[in-house]
Amino acid sequence: xxxxxxxxxxxxxxxxxxxxxxxxxDTDESRQWQKGELVPFGDISLSPAAGVLNYGQGxxxxxxxxxxxxxxxxxxxxxxNAERMSLSAKRLVMPDIPxxxxxxxxxxxxxxxxxxxxxxxxxxxxxxxxxxxxGPVLGVRPAPYYTFVVFVTPVGPYFKxxxxxxxxxxxxxxxxxxxxxxxxxxxxxxxxxxLYPLKLAKEAGFDEVLYLHAAQESLLEEVGSANVFIIKDExxxxxxxxxSILPGVTRDSAIRIAKDILNLDVRExxxxxxxxxxxxxxxxxxxxxxxxxxxxxxxxxKAHTIAEGGEGEITRQLRKHITGIxxxxxxxxxxxxxALN
Ligand code: COI
Numbered sequence: 001x002x003x004x005x006x007x008x009x010x011x012x013x014x015x016x017x018x019x020x021x022x023x024x025x026d027t028d029e030s031r032q033w034q035k036g037e038l039v040p041f042g043d044i045s046l047s048p049a050a051g052v053l054n055y056g057q058g059x060x061x062x063x064x065x066x067x068x069x070x071x072x073x074x075x076x077x078x079x080x081n082a083e084r085m086s087l088s089a090k091r092l093v094m095p096d097i098p099x100x101x102x103x104x105x106x107x108x109x110x111x112x113x114x115x116x117x118x119x120x121x122x123x124x125x126x127x128x129x130x131x132x133x134x135g136p137v138l139g140v141r142p143a144p145y146y147t148f149v150v151f152v153t154p155v156g157p158y159f160k161x162x163x164x165x166x167x168x169x170x171x172x173x174x175x176x177x178x179x180x181x182x183x184x185x186x187x188x189x190x191x192x193x194x195l196y197p198l199k200l201a202k203e204a205g206f207d208e209v210l211y212l213h214a215a216q217e218s219l220l221e222e223v224g225s226a227n228v229f230i231i232k233d234e235x236x237x238x239x240x241x242x243x244s245i246l247p248g249v250t251r252d253s254a255i256r257i258a259k260d261i262l263n264l265d266v267r268e269x270x271x272x273x274x275x276x277x278x279x280x281x282x283x284x285x286x287x288x289x290x291x292x293x294x295x296x297x298x299x300x301x302k303a304h305t306i307a308e309g310g311e312g313e314i315t316r317q318l319r320k321h322i323t324g325i326x327x328x329x330x331x332x333x334x335x336x337x338x339a340l341n
Contacts, residue, residue: 004115009122012156014288019113022151023105026134029144031095036105038112041151051133051143056189058132059088062287063249064124065110065152065340067117068328075127075338076326078106080249085129087247088185093142094131102129103338105150111340116154120327126155126288132188158225158288159207163319165295165310166284168223169206170273171197172300175214176222176244183222183244194224208284210297212273214244220271226286227251228294230271230279231314237275240268250285250322256334257321262314277304281312283319291319 007017018041025036051057061081068074082102089096106127110117117125129150133143159166174197177183177190197209210228213219220228220239227248229238236258239245258264276282282294293311297304307315324330328337 002115007116007118007154009118009154012118012123012154013160014126014155014158015153017116017153019116019152019154021109021112022149023109025101025105025148027095027146029135031144031146033095033097033101033148036101036148038108044147044149046134047136049136049138051135051137052188054137055133055140056187056192057092057094057143058130058188059085059092059094059186060131060188061085061127061129061186063106063127063129064155064287064326065117065127066124066326066328067120068326069120070328071120072328073110073114073117073340074326074328075106075110075340077249077253077336078103078338080252081106081129084186084247084249085131088187089131091182091185092187094133095146097131097148105129105148107338107340109150109152113152116152118154118156123154123156124326125152127152155288158286158290159292161207163290163292163311165293165307166207167205167296168208168210168294168298169201169204170210170212170297170299171201172212172217173197174209174211176211176224178214179242179244181244184241184246186246191224198224206298213239216270218272220273220276222246223284226284226289226292228271229254229283229285230276231281231312232275232279234264234314236264236266236314237269237271238266239271248285248287250287250290253322253336254285254291254318257318258314261321261333262317264314273299277306279306281307281315283312283315291315291322
């Protein structure tokens with residue numbers, strides 16, 4: 001029986017579920033890409049000396065396909081993910097993937113796994129492109145050859161609570177990324193480093209960790225899996241892309257919608273802890289989390305409530321606009337939607 005027919009679309013969370021196929025492309029030993037193809041979804045064999053296993057030479061992306069109100073399957077801004085993959089590849093000395101190849105790979109996998117795209121309004125097909133150093137290394141150096149894979153899995157909300165406002169724990173014990181480090185790349189190591197702070201936060205009853213800037217510890221940086229925004233007196237602020245912040249696709253989309261559709265004043269700037277705890281609204285953005293309100297943030301053991309612990313009106317508007325464009329319930333003034341034929 002086709003496993004996609006076994007999925008309970010009403011209880012999707014953000015969990016891995018195997019699908020039919022994935023796209024795979026490898027380089028030769030001179031880092032030149034060979035022809036990629038769809039292969040059955042499954043395990044991959046690697047040398048124990050692979051660059052990715054020993055020195056973390058890997059980067060990933062996250063984007064989504066939706067079954068839309070027009071009853072077609074659409075992608076949301078895959079070109080931005082392709083651009084960021086190039087940035088990550090350069091930073092980690094991996095071969096670049098041409099934008100057209102990246103988008104072709106994403107389209108091919110989504111088309112071949114079309115029956116895994118959740119029904120309209122039941123979730124989305126999460127698309128995970130990953131690039132890593134496959135070739136063996138012993139000394140610290142770039143791997144001699146590379147693999148690019150795109151796999152997909154149907155998902156619902158990232159947090160168990162859906163879009164219920166998040167409880168964050170601000171940490172002074174850990175940093176997510178350092179100035180001039182790899183924070184602006186989607187390097188796999190950034191996420192490995194976030195696991196221990198996240199474990200501690202979850203054990204203490206929080207949803208996520210809020211990190212501070214590593215060099216200026218009075219300033220906000222990011223939430224482990226998402227960018228952060230605040231709103232005060234209808235001014236929308238998010239930390240500026242100073243090198244250690246991930247240039248999020250949903251971050252960029254929220255900025256564009258806030259400016260061009262909601263006609264709000266948007267500032268990419270420094271944000272202090274005081275700005276956050278006195279904000280009218282605060283929220284996180286990311287492909288996985290979309291736009292999720294922040295209802296409470298705990299700073300040095302003191303819990304501060306934001307937007308009365310609920311969702312502010314501007315946050316709600318931004319989420320409605322983004323998800324409305326993604327599902328073709330609203331017009332797409334920015335040309336963000338790629339329909340699959
Ligand atoms: C995404 O939002 O797609 C991400 O890549 C974040 C990930 C840690 C779930």
